[in-house]
Amino acid sequence: MSTSAELLELSRRTLDALPTGWTGDVRVLAERWGTMRFAVGRLSQPHLEEGQYVSLRVVHDHQVGVAATSDLSRAGIRRLVRTAQGLARVAPPDEKFPEFAASTGRVRATAYSATTARLSPEAQARLAEAALSGARSVQPEGRIAGVVNVGSEVLALANTSGLERVAPRSAAQISVLVDRPDLEVPVSGWDEGAHWDADALDAARLGRAAAERVPRGRAESAPAGRYRVVLSGPAVSDLLGFFAHLGFNSRGAEEGWSCLKNRRGKRVAPTFVDLADDGTSPRSLPRSIDYEGTPKRPVRLLDHGTAGPPVSDRRSAARAGTAPTGHGTLPESPWGDWGATPGNLILAPGDASFDDLVRTVGDGVLVTRLHYVRVVHPARSIITGMTRDGTYRIRRGEIGPALRNFRFTESVLAALGSIEQVGRATRRYSDERGGSAVTTPALALGTFHFTSATVF
C-alpha cells in the first residue's frame, strides 16, 4: 500500500490536472481489509482485499460533476478529470453548492492502531480459529458461524481551497453465532464486538459468550402483544441506527419525512437519556474528518431526552444555514443521495446492572438481537423486524425460559419514550468495516409491540 505522502501527492496531482477556473476536491482512498468468515465450524470464506481509488468532485459555474476510478495511472487520472468535467458541464446549476472546506488548522486526532492495519491474513485467520475454539469449548454440539473483519482505510483529501489532510482509521469487528438446528425447536446464541484496535477484542471470549447464550431448555411459545422488554446491546444498536436515519438524517429534515419534524427542541425520551453522535470519540470508531474534509464534530441528538438538530454535510448545512457537522459521505456513493446520517452513535450509560434491568422489567421479554429491520412509515418512525438468537421470558424479575421468536412492529419514538432504565455497561457495535458504529448499553423499556409470534 502507498504511504500517506504518496497518497497526498496523488491527490495534489489530480487537482493540478483541473483547468483554470475549476474548483474541486479529491479523495484518495487506500484500503486493506480482511474478512475471515467461518461457518459450519470451519473457516469458510477467508477474503483479503487491497485497493486504492480516487474520487473527484469538480465545480464550474455552480455545476457539479463527480467521477471515481481505480486506475491511478497518469492516463487514468487525466480520464477521471475529463469525465468529471464532462458531467459538470451538463449539470443543472446548483446555486447553493457551498465552498469546499477550508484548512482550519489542527483537527482532533483519531484513535488508530497501526498493528490492526498491518495484521496479516494468517493472524486474522487465527482470530477466527480462536472464536471457533472458544465457542466449541462451551457448545461442542453447536453449529458455529461468524466473521472476523480487520483492516484500515487511509483517506488523503485535498481541495482547491487549500485543504490537505490525511486521515487514517482502523477497525476490527467480530461476531459469533452458535446455533442448534438439530433440536426440535432450534435455538441460538450470539455475541459481537467492535474496536479500532484488534488487540482489544478477545475472539475466544466472544465465541464462548455466544455459546453460553444458547438457551438450554426447549424454547416456549408466547402470544404476540405488548410486552415490557429488556433490549440487549445488539438490539439497542439496531433501534438507534434506525432512529438516527429517521430522525437526524439531513435529507429527512429537508424533505419533511423526518420523524422529528416539529419535535426538535421537545422532549421525546426521558430526561435521563442522552444520545450523541461523536466521530471524534475513541469510545466509537473515530475518524478526524468526513469525506469532504470537514472535521468531525460531536452532535447532541438527545440532550436529556430533548431532540436536537439533524447532522449535516456541507451542502445540507448551507441550505439550513448552519455549520456542517462533518457527516459528508463519498460523493460517488449511490448512498450519498440519502443525505448525511449519524455514524458514531453513543448512548450515555446509566447506572443499572443487567440484572437491575431484568428486575425493572419484572414480567416481560429479553431480546438479544433484531433481524431484517425495515421502515414501515418514516414520519411515524414505525419499523418492523424479527427477534433472533436469544429471546427469553422474564418472570418475576429473572430471566426465564427461551421463547420462540417474535415479529415486532413498533414506533422507534414510542420505544425510546418508554425507556425506564439504562444499563451501565456499554459496548461498541459496528458494521463490517467500521463505517458506522453504535456504542450503547442495554435498556429496559416499558412497552414494545410484538405483532406476531413464530413457530421457531
Added chain:
Amino acid sequence: MDDVLARALRAGHGAGIRRVEVRVSAPSRYESLAVRNGEATSLTRREYSGIGVRALSRRGWGFATTASLAPASVRATARHAARLARSAGRSSREEIPLLEEKGPTRGRYRSTVRIDPFTVPVEEKIALLLETERALHVDPTVKNGHAALQTWVDDTWYADSDGASYRSTITHIGAGVDATAVGSGEVQRRSGPSSFGGDYRQAGWEFVKGLNLPEIAPTVAREALDLLSAPSAPTGRTTIVLGSEQLALQVHESVGHATELDRILGMEAGYAGTSFLRPEDRDSLVYGSPLMQVVADATEPGGLGTFGWDDEGVAARRTPLVRNGRLVGFLSSRETAARVGLNRAGGTSRGDSAARMPLIRMTNVDLLPGDHSFDELLEGVDNGVYFTTNRSWSIDDKRLNFQFGTEVGRRIRHGELAELVRNPIYSGMTPSFWSSMDAVGDRSTWHLWGIPNCGKGQPSQTARVGHGAPAARFRGVAVRGG
C-alpha cells in the same frame, strides 16, 4: 488480458492447491444520474478495474483481490488466495466436495444492447430526468420529486485451472421516479414503475426510452397526493391480490433466498441466516398451491440474472425450483450441489464484481404465469385488497415469517378495484401463504422485473437479479393498515 489471467493462475496454483479461479474486471463502469426538485443530486461515473482470485485447497477456500493489475500485485494477490485456502484447510478435517462441470468451457457472452448507454450524450439523459421530474410537481403538496437513472457495464474475463475461460460484457440499466407528498400531518411516497429506483433490465438505452417516464410521472405524483387523504387499509383476514411487482419481491424473499443451498446448509447462518428448507425436502415438501410454478432461469433474455457462465465456469441454465406447488430444486454452487447429492451444479455462483468471492445468488427466479386475466383475478373477490409497489419488506432469518407493506392499496369490492387505501400491510408464513394462492395471472399480467439491490455476504455484496411475476390472488391473508 490473457497474460494477466495466466500470471494469476500460475501464481495461485502452488503446493496443496486443487483449483484456482481468476476473474478480472477490466473495467466495470457505473453511471448514476439523479435529479431532485430540479437539481442534480448525483452526476457520477465510477470505473473499477481489478482482479479476484479464488483458490481451493483440499479442505478450504481462499480469496484475495486487488485493484491493481500490475504483474507484482497480480502474483501477490494469487499467492494470498492460496495461503488463505491453506489456512482455511487447517480449520477443517473434511474435504470440500466439488461437482465436475462438463460443457463449453470457452466463449464470449455479450448483452443484447441496441443503444449503448455510454454512447448516449449525458445531456440527453439529464434532459429526460429533468423533464420527468418536472412532471411530478402536479401540486405544491408534492414536496419532493426525484428521477434517477443507473447504468452498469461489466467487462469481465474469467479463467480457471481446469482450462475454462470466457469473457462477458454485461450491460444493466434502469430508471424510475418517485414523488413525496406532505400534508395534513401525513407523508406519502409513490414511485414508478416500481420502487428501488424503478425498473431495470439487461438492455441498452432503448429500455429507458421505453419506460415512458415523463408520461407516467403525473400519475405517480397524483397517487401520492390522493394517498394523503385516503383511508387506512382495513385490518383482518381477507382476500388479497398482489400486483406483479409486489409478487416479484414476495418470490425473491420467500422462495429465492429460501432455496439458496448455502443458507440451507448453514453457510450463511452468521449473517443473512438460514432457511426453513432442508436438503431432504426436495421432491417432497409442499411449498404452496398446485398453481405455483417457480424456475431459476439464467438464460432468460433481458433478465438482470442472465449471463453466459457463472463465476465457477458453469454455463447458464434453467432450474425448476417449485413444480405444481412442490419443492423440486435449489439454487446451488458446485460445492453445495455436491454436498446434497445433486448431479449437476445450478450455475448460480456469482460475485458482484471481481473483487468479491462468488456466492450463491438468484438468477432470474420467476413465478410462471397462470391462466387468469387481471379482471378474472378480481372477479372472484367480493371484499379484498389489491397491493402494489413495495414499500417495506422484512422476513425472518429462516424465510418463514414475513411482513410486507406496499406504497398503495386499493379496496376490491364486488370484483372491481375501488378506492385507494394507504399504508397497507400484509403478513404471513411462507408455506401457508403460498398454499393460499388460488389464482395466478396470465401472461398479460406478467412482467420481468429487475431488482438491483439484493444484499448478501461478508464483505457485503449487492447483486442485481431478475424476477418475472404475474399478479396473483391469495385467500385469508392477515392484512392491516399502518
